[in-house]
Amino acid sequence: MTQEEIHKVHEYIEAHFNEHLELTRRLLQQPSISATGEGIEECAQMVADHLKELGATVQLVRFRDGHPIVYGKLYSKEAKKTIIAYSMYDVQPPEPLDEWIAPPFEARIVQMEPFGDVIVARGAINTKGPLMAFINAVKSIMDSGLEPPVNMIFLIEGEEEIGSPHVPVIVKEKLDELKKADAVYFPSATQDERGVPSVVLGCKGIVYVELEVRGGSWGGPKERDIHSSYIACVDSPVWRLIHLLSTLCSPEGKVLIDGFYDNVAPPSPDDMEMLKKTLEVFDEEVIKRRFTVERFRGDAKGLELLKNLIFSPALNIDGIYAGYIGPGTKTVLPYRAMAKLDFRLVPNMTPEEVVEKLKKHLKKHGFSDVKLKVRDAYPWAKTDPRASIVRAAIRALNIHGFDKYEVWPMSPGSAPFYAFASPPLSLPFVMAGLGHGSRAHAPNEYITVKGLKDLEKYIVTFIYEYASLK
Incomplete structure (x- = not known):
């Protein structure tokens, strides 16, 4: 029955994707710059309204000296597992403005070789595009006449780009509810320029x-x-x-x-195993082209390059x-x-x-x-690669036809996952998803239109796979 349900929801996404695309563009058109506060309140309210449309109970949790966190709960009658859907609605400042090919908050769809149609906007890939893909995916499940197979706690912050100072505060405030969760998912469009996806287990x-x-x-x-x-x-x-x-x-x-x-600390045996597996598909030239660099420091290559980057x-x-x-x-x-x-x-x-x-x-x-x-x-965080949330992310990739993918023990970047991975919650977490985008924090940030659709479908598959795992 699960595969039939997944297929039904995927068909719904195909039929309604143009509506989903416009909803995504509208969220991207709303500025939400945490460093200056521009548009933060309006964007938080937009996200809260989207969650309310799902039937979630929603609260804008406010702080005396910061931006609100959108906190919501969506419970299903038959669900046995609960995930925390963590994301962010804030973005980096868009400067330098004169280097954009379209205004950063217009969310214009343009042709970009070799990807075809892409949305160019601040927050397209990091991370309002994937956030909206998650909301659209959940809405597609419900609009298909189904109940989500897992309970969901939404924790969507507006301060990630300024250090997430209030994530540990809300974890403490909502600890009794968050303790009911089994894992944390950060929806992300992870495919590189070749189309190879990745699963990220730390930062x-x-x-x-x-x-x-x-x-x-x-x-x-x-x-x-x-x-x-x-x-x-x-x-x-x-x-x-x-x-x-x-x-x-x-x-x-x-x-x-x-x-x-x-x-x-040196990489653990699990870390080294993941790095060696990733090396089977890793292409350092992709990173060079993405960031327009001619050489890596010390001319590092292969395993040495990955160890330098991650550890x-x-x-x-x-x-x-x-x-x-x-x-x-x-x-x-x-x-x-x-x-x-x-x-x-x-x-x-x-x-x-x-x-x-x-x-x-x-x-x-x-x-x-x-x-x-x-x-x-804030500190680093890591997840056990054997966690069921990680296995579900990989199985979802397999179901979508991907037998080649990269598993990163840690991201070179930072995110506040320590607040979930450390006591008292000690939850596993994963960043995973289909779709391609790039240029986060830079001019002409983008996400592919096709990638958004693929990400919505992946999220549906992932949620069902996680619900079905013992």
Whole structure:
């Protein structure tokens, strides 16, 4: 009976996909930039309204100093399992605007070779497109006259792009309900440019900081920019920041903070098995083309490249700001300079130790005056590859005709799965799905139209497969 039900819902998706596509475009047309707050309230309400249409009980959980989490519950009479459907409705700022081929919140459908029709929009792939695919998939089950085969708790946040500060808060607040869940699913369009899908079982942690240098007792102007000719006798906060940054990382990418690597754990036997299996289909040239890079650091290839990407901690400079960068010339000696950095953490590092080691590094190198602000900080997370939610994700790929896929023990990126994977919940989680998109956080972010339809169908199959597993 299960396969008949899946087929029935897939047929419904085929017949109603144009409606689903427009619903997805409408959500993408609504700005929801967590860094500035633009459109957040409106988008949260849109998501809540979609969940209410499913028949879910919905609450906008608000916080004194943050954006609301859309929290909903949808229970089925015969369901024996419960999943937490985690997602996000917030997006990154769209700048630089002049590099987009269409306005970032128009959700225009354009032709993009070799993929055909794609939606170009901020949030298309990360992650409002997949979020809407999940909602459309659940609605398709119900509109087909069926009940979802699992109970669902929706936890859709509006602060993922600014560090998910309130996910652990809502986990604590809703702990009794969340403890009834068996697993967590993050709907994602994972196919690469070749069409090869992936299943992701973990993610790195993150520490995101700001460093600000201002003139002070060490030297430099304290209150305003001054004429650049005075560099002959007045120290520069910009040079001071540059010298500071040069103490943090070697030209080869090694982090130079004392003890930074002390708690880094090597990949486990399960990790290595997954990496070797992934290598059978992994193509590093795809990543090069995607990110327009000519070579990887150290000319790493194959297994070494995957280990570096997934299991090595890293330090990145996200941005540097100082002085005048407008048209023409303006000769100034700036009174302040700022850099934004992110550290990516792997097992068994903790955010607390990284922040403390950074503070000691600044003091050791004579930069105690530099203002340090921690913006985001949370740990890594991993899931057992034998978990039933993982097996269901892979079985769904097989049912859709995919016998070649990549299984990533961890994503190089970060997400707040620690809040679910760690006690007191200790739940397995998985990121999986069909569909292709790319350019998250960059201009011309996109998701393929066909991929959205494939993702909706995959989600239906996945839900039924998970419900049927013992």
